[in-house]
Amino acid sequence: MTDTLIKVDLSQSAYDNDMIHNRWHPDIPMVAWVRPGDDFIVECVDWTGGQIKNDDDASDVRDVDLSQVHFLSGPIGVKGAEPGDLLVVDFLDIGAFSDSLWGFNGFFSKKNGGGFLTEHFPEAQKSIWDIKGMFTSSRHIPGVNFAGLIHPGLIGCLPSKEMLNTWNTREAELYNTDPDRVPALATLPYGPTAHMGRMQGDAAKSAAAEGARTVPPREHGGNCDIKDLSRGAKVFFPVYVDGGGLSMGDLHFSQGDGEITFCGAIEMAGWIHLKVSLIKGGMAKYGVKNPIFKPSPITPTYNDYLIFEGISVDEGGKQHYLDVHIAYRQACLNAIEYLKKFGYSGAQAYAILGTAPVQGHISGVVDIPNACATLWLPTEIFEFSIQPGADGPTIFDTKGIDVPLAKDL
Template sequence: MATRINSVPIKTLIEVDPFIPADEQQGIHNRWHPDIPPVATVKPGEVFKVQCVDWTGAQIGNNDTSDDIRDVDLSKVHNLSGPVAVEGTEPGDCLVVDILDVAPFDKMPWGYTGIFELNNGGGLFAQEFQSRAAKAIWDFHGVYATSRHIPGVRFAGVSHPGLIGTAPSQDLLDTWNKREKELIDAHPGAVPPVAFPPQAEGAYVGQTDIADDVRKKIYAEGARTIPGREHGGNCDIKNLSKGSRCYFPVFVKGANLSVGDLHFSQGDGEMSFCGAIEMAGIITFSCSIIKGGVEKLGLKQPIFLPSPVDPLYSAKIIFEGISVDYHGDGRQYNMDATVAYKQAALNAIAYLQKLGYTRQQAYLLLSAAPVESHVGAIVDSPNACVTLVLPLGIFEDDILPKATDPVLPFKNRGECALRSDGVREEV
């Protein structure tokens, strides 16, 4: 007979409601700063759960227009749960974080992928496509995702935190703000921006016991959460799913771990900016410490061990890209892996359009599905070679090239969620 004795439930340290705006809830913050106090403390080895809202903080709805993507307030992102302090952790240590599970809320079994506006978020092809807002809603069926906005595909997700990291020291924060300001100053008026400076408007720390002067300081100089940095942050590594282990450098006492931006699935690159299947959900952790780990491990940035759980898609089609902008002005670049990645992605998008998908649907699919990207060669000047690997098993149709006319079976696959005012991106 089952007994309750020795059956210790896992504690939930931070509880949130995915349907309530993030800035109306406790235990959430959307800036990086050493003065944000921990909302909870755990002992090394303790297993605990943290609940997370989606990265926008409930700004995006399950509907059939992209007006919410168009109008999203990006001054309020990303919304992170935490910080959680780990007892005994000091600057110079390594915080070892085991990701034991990542799952959506039972009451919110859906997520979304978005193409953001050129002037409000952008994305990899913001300039090339003169991006206008578009969106796909994905429904979760156990490990699988399907979308009414991108029919004909079904794939297993590798759920993971897009954003996880430790708190910076004041010196590290000052370094971030200085170097990113220099980049902004070197590219005045860039659209989309090359970096995002501290911004008090939209800043939020959901703790009521912070002194007014401390809160003002956090809001004035807290670093935006948009890029990844030395502490981890928004790295969007799709293989950091359950079973992964992360080694983070520690910069403040307690480490002050924060997490958010949960993804049900994502392709390598997360190319459309909101390019994963964004979700609200629950993540389970256990932490340990390597004393003096920064020096012992030569830890300048985090180290990760990938999840042992991975969808089994053995049959794949591979698109190659090189560092020549042959989808644009034909310019030759020297060993530019970003240009090569873009060309591989554009080749894949062009191919998917032959299947009847719109460009927006193809863009969203390559962002959300378990697509792989690899550097094929980065030594043969002037052309870096990058590949984009699309699993065949996610499609209900056979999409392999054939010597028929037309080469691929063309279908009308509808369209994704678009702006209600009829404004579309240029094609």
């Protein structure tokens, strides 16, 4: 029987579990130790620590305290791991808790984090998704049903003190170029809501004041939101502190490439079965600066797609030079406008792109001045045809059904 190294109680505050933390800092104590070759199970709360409820009221998304996130299980030390090594992590299995078979997707209000399309969807909304074995559907978005690819949105090792200082310096420099921007350009250290695991007293307060927030991906891994890190995946993580300090959380039942709604996957609580090993001196041997990933061999099988193109010309018609961010945004907006012709609201269409296994591709970055990005929408997830034809779209009846909206206070 495989040991469960970290257990969580979904009825308990994440702050009361000393095997959970919500900041990156090299001095956070290891909560468990394993040896190379060991396999083990880690349980995780959802990334907000239970702030979002299974109901039809989006006020919890509007009011969520984003300074608390993400709640991560760990850190786990691997005996013999030293700076410069590669920590090899195999994903053996991953799943939802049997007594919590649901997840949520949300759009944050522009004032509280926003999202990829925040100018178009500035108010908080959410959808609830029921987990039925491998598949999911939502009472808020009828007409779709698809297979999930469960994965951790966030997994990585502890940074060294030098790396932490680098993160904080460069992100503060960016933030200070426009400190009044909404949403902010970066999430800087914030001590009052930090949970430093087993650190106590003055040491915990000092570390909390400089601990890096968990929002972005960085050199150590972190919040990469790569949907193909499911069963059978393998990751090679750079090691920066003795023991490595592996932590994880932010589990997703399913996600589209880009996690475009920010709270953009089907967020859930659950468990991960992992196995670890080491490549001594692997960072130098292979020239590794950021993690290397081998994807899961298991993916939802969809063979028919509609592909929406976007170029680096923004909504106002302004030309940008090879801007992939703008091009992908245009591809997403084009897909949303298309789905609206079949009866979906803009919010429902946006939620579909954030949760379903859509593919995002950088299709061209050399043909000046326009980058080309594409969004691949699997047509087989729909319970009706969304193919274009001479007779026009068949309107799917969504009358009286929509993604709950919370007006900003």
